[in-house]
Amino acid sequence: MRMKALIIAAAIGTVAGSAFVATASAEDTIYVPLFTYRTGPFAVSGIPIANGMHDYLEMLNQRDGGIGGVKLAIEECETGYDTKKGVECYETVKDKKPVMINPYSTGITLQIIPKASVDKIPVLSMAYGLSASANGTYFPWIFNAPATYWDGASVFVRYIAQKEGGVDKLKGKKIGLVHLDAPYGKEPIPVLEALAKDYGFELVLYPVPAAEMLNQSSLWLNVRRDKPDWIYMQGFGAMNPTAVKEAAKIGYPMDHLIGVWWAGNEADGVGAEGKGYQSLSFTNIGTNFPVIQDIMKHVVSKGKTQTTKDEVGLNFYNRAVYNAILIAEGIRNAQKLTGKKVVTGEDVRRGLETINLTEARLKEIGASDFAPITRVTCEDHNGHNDAFLVQWDGAKWNKASENIKPITDKVIPLADAAAKDYAEKNAGWPKRTEACDKSS
Amino acid sequence: MLLYKIFIDPFVQMGASPDLFVQTLWEGLVAGVLYALIALGFVLIFKASGVFNFAQGIMVVFGALTLVGIYEILVRWGISQENVAAFLALGLTIGVMFLLAFAVERIVLKPLVNQPDIILFMATFGLTYFLIGFGEYVFGGSSKVMIADQLYLPKGFIDLKILGGVVSLQKIDIAAAVIASIMVTGLALFFSKTRIGRALRAVADSHKAALSVGISLDQIWVIVWFASGLVALVTGIMWGARSEVSFALEVIALRALPVLILGGFTSIPGAIVGGLIIGIGEKLGDFYWGALLGRGIESWLAYFIALVFLLFRPQGLFGEKIIERV
Numbered sequence: 001m002r003m004k005a006l007i008i009a010a011a012i013g014t015v016a017g018s019a020f021v022a023t024a025s026a027e028d029t030i031y032v033p034l035f036t037y038r039t040g041p042f043a044v045s046g047i048p049i050a051n052g053m054h055d056y057l058e059m060l061n062q063r064d065g066g067i068g069g070v071k072l073a074i075e076e077c078e079t080g081y082d083t084k085k086g087v088e089c090y091e092t093v094k095d096k097k098p099v100m101i102n103p104y105s106t107g108i109t110l111q112i113i114p115k116a117s118v119d120k121i122p123v124l125s126m127a128y129g130l131s132a133s134a135n136g137t138y139f140p141w142i143f144n145a146p147a148t149y150w151d152g153a154s155v156f157v158r159y160i161a162q163k164e165g166g167v168d169k170l171k172g173k174k175i176g177l178v179h180l181d182a183p184y185g186k187e188p189i190p191v192l193e194a195l196a197k198d199y200g201f202e203l204v205l206y207p208v209p210a211a212e213m214l215n216q217s218s219l220w221l222n223v224r225r226d227k228p229d230w231i232y233m234q235g236f237g238a239m240n241p242t243a244v245k246e247a248a249k250i251g252y253p254m255d256h257l258i259g260v261w262w263a264g265n266e267a268d269g270v271g272a273e274g275k276g277y278q279s280l281s282f283t284n285i286g287t288n289f290p291v292i293q294d295i296m297k298h299v300v301s302k303g304k305t306q307t308t309k310d311e312v313g314l315n316f317y318n319r320a321v322y323n324a325i326l327i328a329e330g331i332r333n334a335q336k337l338t339g340k341k342v343v344t345g346e347d348v349r350r351g352l353e354t355i356n357l358t359e360a361r362l363k364e365i366g367a368s369d370f371a372p373i374t375r376v377t378c379e380d381h382n383g384h385n386d387a388f389l390v391q392w393d394g395a396k397w398n399k400a401s402e403n404i405k406p407i408t409d410k411v412i413p414l415a416d417a418a419a420k421d422y423a424e425k426n427a428g429w430p431k432r433t434e435a436c437d438k439s440s
Numbered sequence: 441m442l443l444y445k446i447f448i449d450p451f452v453q454m455g456a457s458p459d460l461f462v463q464t465l466w467e468g469l470v471a472g473v474l475y476a477l478i479a480l481g482f483v484l485i486f487k488a489s490g491v492f493n494f495a496q497g498i499m500v501v502f503g504a505l506t507l508v509g510i511y512e513i514l515v516r517w518g519i520s521q522e523n524v525a526a527f528l529a530l531g532l533t534i535g536v537m538f539l540l541a542f543a544v545e546r547i548v549l550k551p552l553v554n555q556p557d558i559i560l561f562m563a564t565f566g567l568t569y570f571l572i573g574f575g576e577y578v579f580g581g582s583s584k585v586m587i588a589d590q591l592y593l594p595k596g597f598i599d600l601k602i603l604g605g606v607v608s609l610q611k612i613d614i615a616a617a618v619i620a621s622i623m624v625t626g627l628a629l630f631f632s633k634t635r636i637g638r639a640l641r642a643v644a645d646s647h648k649a650a651l652s653v654g655i656s657l658d659q660i661w662v663i664v665w666f667a668s669g670l671v672a673l674v675t676g677i678m679w680g681a682r683s684e685v686s687f688a689l690e691v692i693a694l695r696a697l698p699v700l701i702l703g704g705f706t707s708i709p710g711a712i713v714g715g716l717i718i719g720i721g722e723k724l725g726d727f728y729w730g731a732l733l734g735r736g737i738e739s740w741l742a743y744f745i746a747l748v749f750l751l752f753r754p755q756g757l758f759g760e761k762i763i764e765r766v
Contacts, residue, residue, distance in 0.1 A: 043582065211691050217723070238686050267684070
């Protein structure tokens with residue numbers, strides 16, 4: 001009985017204590033929730049992403065005392081890459097006045113998009129989410145820099161056109177899309193269909209249901225029969241290494257299998273079997289960057305992270321650090337624009353809309369040659385940046401191409417039309433009333 | 441045109457590329473044997489306790505992660521011979537699976553004897569989430585590479601140049617099919633020809649009656665949960681070697697559901713035949729008819745095949761016909 005009373009008392013004490021901490025800290029910190037997935041079938045991709053985002057923001061806390069003298073209150077919400085859990089996370093954090101949401105799932109992003117303008121919380125879906133949301137006129141609260149999935153797919157098409165000897169050589173070719181059968185995986189289909197029509201290649205779709213991620217043998221038998229000339233893979237989590245293994249198993253030429261930037265985890269290369277497999281990228285790999293060295297010094301070596309030393313600098317880790325740089329730039333810009341130290345979601349929306357990561361600015365924050373030059377404006381929340389290819393050598397990724405431009409003359413009109421269509425289909429979609437800041 | 445695509449074209453394709461047809465059959469056979477193995481884990485526990493063990497999937501993950509985790513620890517501790525470390529890890533993992541079976545019997549099942557089946561079923565839900573959390577706490581959520589080489593599992597492939605083409609047999613798939621077949625046969629014989637097997641059938645009929653004739657319910661439950669644990673471990677090793685060792689493996693275990701619907705929850709031969717029918721059926725279906733339905737149809741095709749069978753045999757292929765009179 002005494003024991004029971006003690007447990008109840010301890011529980012009440014803990015709840016009361018934590019409530020106090022939350023109240024006391026909310027007033028002088030900037031609350032940045034991170035939706036992460038360190039568990040479940042997609043954890044293999046989710047863990048380095050969660051670590052990279054956390055470690056950069058924590059580094060700012062440790063090195064600079066936060067941003068503009070205000071500490072960042074970083075809180076992870078575990079989604080398991082499950083849309084329902086992601087929406088639950090959103091509902092949980094929104095009352096704590098977050099300055100932005102990082103959903104890290106296209107499915108979750110699609111659910112949150114209509115809520116963002118209502119709750120006045122900007123959404124940063126860094127190189128994922130709805131491609132059409134690059135249009136800032138229709139989606140003032142959504143940001144998806146530095147490139148959309150449509151840009152990525154068009155970079156793939158431009159690359160294979162180069163390899164084949166010109167766009168005209170694509171006529172009559174068969175291009176496969178192996179994709180997760182989920183909103184994320186389906187996202188590049190419209191642009192690939194449009195490019196197939198324009199350039200005369202045949203697009204063959206190979207969907208992988210989430211339940212079949214580890215059981216892809218019949219899909220790759222189909223590939224063996226269809227003999228596509230090139231394959232683009234929009235996969236994630238455990239789907240990618242299985243696909244690479246199956247491709248090797250049927251003897252598919254590995255350098256003709258090219259993954260989107262989320263199919264370029266170190267685990268996706270699957271050792272020697274995956275040698276030659278390529279993936280898109282826009283951030284560089286390794287630890288030889290001042291920003292990464294600062295993370296090592298102020299966070300990793302002090303044990304203020306779940307990351308081990310050998311995980312720092314890997315592909316997804318660095319990409320997530322870039323994501324966190326965008327978060328920080330958005331907050332910093334908001335402080336400059338408003339003159340306030342503790343900024344709100346509405347302020348940070350303006351901050352994100354004025355992101356201008358020039359070469360000089362990247363150098364200033366220790367990310368020169370690490371991350372792409374990124375400019376966001378009122379109209380363009382993306383930038384439609386270049387991407388390049390990295391190739392798996394059996395043990396690690398190596399840069400395999402120069403920067404390749406997306407086919408923007410096709411992608412941007414399609415994205416704008418899709419944005420307009422989205423607004424028309426969602427009755428009552430609000431017209432943009434948010435003013436543009438001068439610096440954008 | 442549609443009728444041609446459904447009833448003629450697939451068979452024309454089979455005739456035109458017989459090597460691909462044989463390759464598809466082979467892939468189906470390998471998948472089928474592995475499905476049978478997973479289904480067997482469910483059947484054993486269902487026979488002993490009348491409970492559908494929802495935790496079977498996570499036991500596959502837990503077994504595989506434990507094996508790789510212990511191996512990594514042993515190597516860190518300085519056991520330089522990789523093969524020695526791997527087999528030591530295998531032995532220790534079998535020990536862990538026994539401890540798990542013992543703990544499940546003591547902590548979960550024993551206090552629930554004679555409770556309605558739904559209570560036991562819900563207890564396996566609890567066990568699932570406990571094992572997910574415990575596994576992630578101990579091993580982390582990152583994927584691991586199965587220690588296939590260290591366990592002397594073969595790698596590479598054999599290309600058979602037959603039927604005017606090539607049929608490629610992965611050596612790991614051959615090993616998986618052989619090991620799974622031996623295991624399925626061994627367990628089937630063990631539970632049908634031995635005293636424990638007869639005791640298991642008595643427990644399946646009635647806990648109370650089995651207790652009254654002196655059968656130790658505790659012992660039987662530990663044995664079947666241990667056997668299911670071993671099945672889960674072998675499944676984890678084989679699927680892990682084919683793809684990766686991660687929590688995504690849990691989903692694979694659910695592939696056994698249509699096998700159970702088809703084969704019956706209480707029949708070991710049903711699990712075997714059901715596994716093969718589902719494995720081969722879904723591969724052939726997806727390969728020859730999948731394009732008509734937008735591809736990627738495997739996940740529901742297996743259930744469709746099982747439901748079609750149920751129209752004719754509601755008790756499953758080998759399930760017992762139960763007639764309850766009011």
